[in-house]
Amino acid sequence: MNLSENIAGPHEQGLPPKAARPIHGVIAVACAVLLIAMMGLTVVDVLGRYLLNSPVKGATELTELMLAALIFLGLPAATLDREHVTVDLITDRLPLAIDKIRRPIVLLLSVGVQVMIAWRLWVTASQVAGYGGTTATLELPVAPIGYFSAMLCIVSAVIMFAEIFYPMRGKN
Amino acid sequence: MSLLAHWEFGTLVLFILLFLGVPISFALALLGTVGTAAIIGWSPSYSLLGQTYFEHSRSYSLSILPLFLMMGNFVVQSGIARDLYSAAYAWLRHRKGGLAVATVVACGGFSSVCGSSLATASTMAKIALPNMRKFGYPDSLSTASIAAGGTLGILIPPSVILVFYGIMTQQDIGKLFLAGILPGILGVVLYAVAVRISIRFGHFDLPVEDKLPLRERIVALKGVAGALGLFAFVMGGIYFGVFTPTESAGMGAGGAFLLVLLQGRLNLSQTLSTLFETAKTTAMMFFILFGALTFANYVNLSGMSRDIQTLVTSVGDNPLMVILIITLVYLVLGCVLEGLSMITLTVPIFYPIVAAQGFDLIWFGIYVVIVTEVSYITPPVGLNAFVLKSVVKDVQLGTIFRGLTSFLLVDVLRVVLILAFPAIVLLVPNMM
Amino acid sequence: ETVLTMNSWLPPTHPQVSELFVPWMADIERVTEGRVKINMLPAPLGPPPAAFDLAKNGVADIAYSVHGYTPGRFKTPMIAEMPFMSDSSVATSVAFWRVHEALLKDAGEYEGVKVLTLFTHGPGEIFSTKPIETPEDISGQKIRIGSALAHSIATDLGAVPVEGPSSKAYELLSQGVADGIFFPFESVNFFNLNDILDYGYTVPGGLYNTAMFVVMNEAKWNSISPEDQALIEPLLGEAFARRAGEMWDKVDAEGRASMEGKIALKAATPEEIEVLRDRLAPIVASQIAKVSETGIDGQAAYDMLFDEIAKIEAEE
Ligand code: NA
Ligand code: NA
Numbered sequence: 001m002n003l004s005e006n007i008a009g010p011h012e013q014g015l016p017p018k019a020a021r022p023i024h025g026v027i028a029v030a031c032a033v034l035l036i037a038m039m040g041l042t043v044v045d046v047l048g049r050y051l052l053n054s055p056v057k058g059a060t061e062l063t064e065l066m067l068a069a070l071i072f073l074g075l076p077a078a079t080l081d082r083e084h085v086t087v088d089l090i091t092d093r094l095p096l097a098i099d100k101i102r103r104p105i106v107l108l109l110s111v112g113v114q115v116m117i118a119w120r121l122w123v124t125a126s127q128v129a130g131y132g133g134t135t136a137t138l139e140l141p142v143a144p145i146g147y148f149s150a151m152l153c154i155v156s157a158v159i160m161f162a163e164i165f166y167p168m169r170g171k172n
Numbered sequence: 173m174s175l176l177a178h179w180e181f182g183t184l185v186l187f188i189l190l191f192l193g194v195p196i197s198f199a200l201a202l203l204g205t206v207g208t209a210a211i212i213g214w215s216p217s218y219s220l221l222g223q224t225y226f227e228h229s230r231s232y233s234l235s236i237l238p239l240f241l242m243m244g245n246f247v248v249q250s251g252i253a254r255d256l257y258s259a260a261y262a263w264l265r266h267r268k269g270g271l272a273v274a275t276v277v278a279c280g281g282f283s284s285v286c287g288s289s290l291a292t293a294s295t296m297a298k299i300a301l302p303n304m305r306k307f308g309y310p311d312s313l314s315t316a317s318i319a320a321g322g323t324l325g326i327l328i329p330p331s332v333i334l335v336f337y338g339i340m341t342q343q344d345i346g347k348l349f350l351a352g353i354l355p356g357i358l359g360v361v362l363y364a365v366a367v368r369i370s371i372r373f374g375h376f377d378l379p380v381e382d383k384l385p386l387r388e389r390i391v392a393l394k395g396v397a398g399a400l401g402l403f404a405f406v407m408g409g410i411y412f413g414v415f416t417p418t419e420s421a422g423m424g425a426g427g428a429f430l431l432v433l434l435q436g437r438l439n440l441s442q443t444l445s446t447l448f449e450t451a452k453t454t455a456m457m458f459f460i461l462f463g464a465l466t467f468a469n470y471v472n473l474s475g476m477s478r479d480i481q482t483l484v485t486s487v488g489d490n491p492l493m494v495i496l497i498i499t500l501v502y503l504v505l506g507c508v509l510e511g512l513s514m515i516t517l518t519v520p521i522f523y524p525i526v527a528a529q530g531f532d533l534i535w536f537g538i539y540v541v542i543v544t545e546v547s548y549i550t551p552p553v554g555l556n557a558f559v560l561k562s563v564v565k566d567v568q569l570g571t572i573f574r575g576l577t578s579f580l581l582v583d584v585l586r587v588v589l590i591l592a593f594p595a596i597v598l599l600v601p602n603m604m
Numbered sequence: 605e606t607v608l609t610m611n612s613w614l615p616p617t618h619p620q621v622s623e624l625f626v627p628w629m630a631d632i633e634r635v636t637e638g639r640v641k642i643n644m645l646p647a648p649l650g651p652p653p654a655a656f657d658l659a660k661n662g663v664a665d666i667a668y669s670v671h672g673y674t675p676g677r678f679k680t681p682m683i684a685e686m687p688f689m690s691d692s693s694v695a696t697s698v699a700f701w702r703v704h705e706a707l708l709k710d711a712g713e714y715e716g717v718k719v720l721t722l723f724t725h726g727p728g729e730i731f732s733t734k735p736i737e738t739p740e741d742i743s744g745q746k747i748r749i750g751s752a753l754a755h756s757i758a759t760d761l762g763a764v765p766v767e768g769p770s771s772k773a774y775e776l777l778s779q780g781v782a783d784g785i786f787f788p789f790e791s792v793n794f795f796n797l798n799d800i801l802d803y804g805y806t807v808p809g810g811l812y813n814t815a816m817f818v819v820m821n822e823a824k825w826n827s828i829s830p831e832d833q834a835l836i837e838p839l840l841g842e843a844f845a846r847r848a849g850e851m852w853d854k855v856d857a858e859g860r861a862s863m864e865g866k867i868a869l870k871a872a873t874p875e876e877i878e879v880l881r882d883r884l885a886p887i888v889a890s891q892i893a894k895v896s897e898t899g900i901d902g903q904a905a906y907d908m909l910f911d912e913i914a915k916i917e918a919e920e
Binding site: 054061133136141 | 766
Binding site: 024027028029031032034035036038039040041042043045046050060061063064065066067068070071072073074075077078081083084085086087088089090091102103105106109110112113114116117120121123124125128142145146149 | 189190191192193194195196197198201202205218219221222223225226229230231232234235238239242414415419421422423425426429443444445447448450451452453455456458459460507508509510512513553
């Protein structure tokens, strides 16, 4: 079993494995690094506070930036593996003919929302960059994380758009 | 467009989008933005959207979520499901219906750690169901034990839903976690009673096994000792103020990592998979939250809270009446929404009303979660019963719901007890 | 009739809402004979750092917040966050407004909004669960701080800074994550910390302060008729700052009174004050330098602030 199948299952649905595999790999490694860093930072901060009387300077704001990165890195992955929560009470019972019309509409709507979010994140980030917004203690610029988030929203939107052309396999 | 300035119409459109199968997170964001635009114009509404996603994605208090998810996923990776079941089984096998009670305990424990009813149903069905069938337990009782036991996870700390509730109502997350402990234990005890009721009224003739010697029972605890220790470490750390709830998540994740490492179950590919799952779930949950916040801004600007407050108080300006109406709303919404969406959507509307009636907001958080649990197993649409049905294909949905009758009965009793004796909720957090 | 929406993130019971904004809103309605009304939203449209942009982008018409919540954005208000300013919030608030009008506003930090007023809270002091008799006692204590400047001050005094929002103050202190806190008198009382904290160490003029703003969307302001604008103006600027200062002085006095028998207050001796002044001088200098980065003469603004404070204190 390759890494991609191990971390995301055997790709029975959605994009073909060839396209999904590299995305899975990159995101998995990036998220693993972020999560381990967030965990490690808290542990070092708490231990430092009690044992050495010196917490990590700026631990709070570093955690905040890593959280934002994690959320938006996870978005294309959640989209790829269809993990967005939906109400499937009715959709599961629709005849195939109707579902063939419904599915692209729903996907296009979702793509549109993500593009809208990406656009506004980008604009907000450029406003923050305009006034030189930074974090409180370490004075790290915060705009880049906004640009980063916007770009990942677009990645997720592209994946979802591609899905329109790959109907769910294994569904009759 | 101007129709959307009225929240009644906006809410209707939202539900149409949801039933069409638009992901909850995106439907909320869309309606929130378009509705807000109908009230204050497109340009301000767009700015608000960008700010909401940008500011809330950097919230320190919310960093608790991925870290708790990570802790849970590591504990799952450590093979807790089988260990929990073996331990519960060793202690309960000699009692009447012991296997079903062991299933309830194991499902409660497992769902509490992993936080997903889907994962609980699929994992525990594989472990517990064959065993119960071997000993002649009827499918109704077996499946109901799994479905009901799995609801306990959102109450027993750490609980993602309680974190969201705490963020939205500005309540202390540590206190909310501590408040969930007693009602969670009460839930387990009452479900054990439900198993006995089922056996009594179903006239099931179930075998009782020999009691294991104490020594063997203690040995059976070995597999869960690590996880229990971790739970005690996290909750004790919060209770005694060694660290904040946010920090406890990071410390817990670190502890869980250590646990997997010590058990020799740490391999790179498996760990990567665990962390990847954590990131996906984090993204999915935060996008529901961002969507709900966007929608909440629309609610705020449209005057919905005020209108509903007027409506509720006109029906009956009596605390009990208000709570009963809210309970009903949750049971109905529970037919279409899962817990997280339900809580993020309704709590911003309800909590000011409840607070105005003099209810403690810690208490209300626990109450809402319990009612959500009940909605998971209430026909016609009980999320956990549906999930289980999708995993165990050879059992009829009717059979599962029939088995759940006695569990629902004791759940009603639990809700009444919590209403009558708020101390069950508030005792532990108030000792902090 | 114009209805202005106001974004508010403080709880409605906070005196800044109940004793400052609510009566001020009523006055605006009164002087314009109901033609201009302010509607405070039941819930905030965003977290406190978002407030300025909410008004700037026209999401809400009026918004207030703390300058320091968006680090890097406002450099000039740091002038009003310095140690040893005044024990009177009227003095610091009015002086802050006058310096803004005379010098700071040329930095152009408030583009797109009309500044309704600027103000500060009362003197910020140190409160702790552990004894503080001298400045040396602060060393090694874990102190919750809320701003970059307070972070520098705490670090310089040898304290271990603990980060976290003020709404989490009770949690941090009751659980022992922090030993003490930098707060004005009012906030100790408002966040129910009287029973947890046992010691206070006060410095004349305060050890730190917090600058705050109330702003309005510029286009929205321009949409109000010149006659009504003229009626509203006397309720803004210096008058509004004075009003905010009076409110803070009143609740600070109440906060101080409520500490009776619960918190032992120790005032810094003249020798200790000199020691503290020397130790904090580099921080003050670096803040002035930061203000100068905007093209304003930071030293002139600093000197004017203290001159104005002295004048206002003399009048009182
Ligand atoms: Na849980
Ligand atoms: Na239900």
